[in-house]
Amino acid sequence: MKKLFMYFFIFILIPSSVYSWCSAPSPPYYKPSKPSVPWCVNEWNNTHTCDEWEISSYNNSIRNYNYEVERYIMDLQNYVDSARNYANCEINSLN
Template sequence: MRAILLSALLSWMPVHAAQAYCYDPSFSGSEPSGPFSKPSVPYCLSGYGYSREHTCDAWEIQAYQDEIDRYIRDLQSYSDEASDFANEAIDYANAVTEFAVCQAKEVAAQHE
């Protein structure tokens, strides 16, 4: 009886040990936030492209520049988030490939 139990245990261990190395990866990345709306050019600058003159007060120009700066920061943040998301997706794809190879080796080992 002991020999049968020991034999069953030993025959079960290699398969179980192989399964321990195959882990099913999970993806926890989140898509970057966006889109963003470009700042609207103030009406007081509408003729600037033609006449090189504007009717804006200093506070209007400053407010527009602040909006542009905020927009650029948002785009940079979006770019960083998108890059991180892409890297996480690549890591996940690599992990899935490793998982598939591990599973294939496990199945092949069971039929040797």
């Protein structure tokens, strides 16, 4: 019983920085890819021979791409924040 109390008090008295665990963040694994322009669009002359559904489909693809880019930017910002926290944790563990 005395050993149990002794271990407990040693555990309590040891600084918490000894127990800290700094976990390195991992970067976002998915980067969105831009949709390709439909074959019926002539980018040189800024004209097209596309049907309405092709244009609509391309616009939806662009809209989805924009949402994915926004999500990727948020993931990158979270990664930067986590990296900053990780660096501070490592610095604090040295003190």
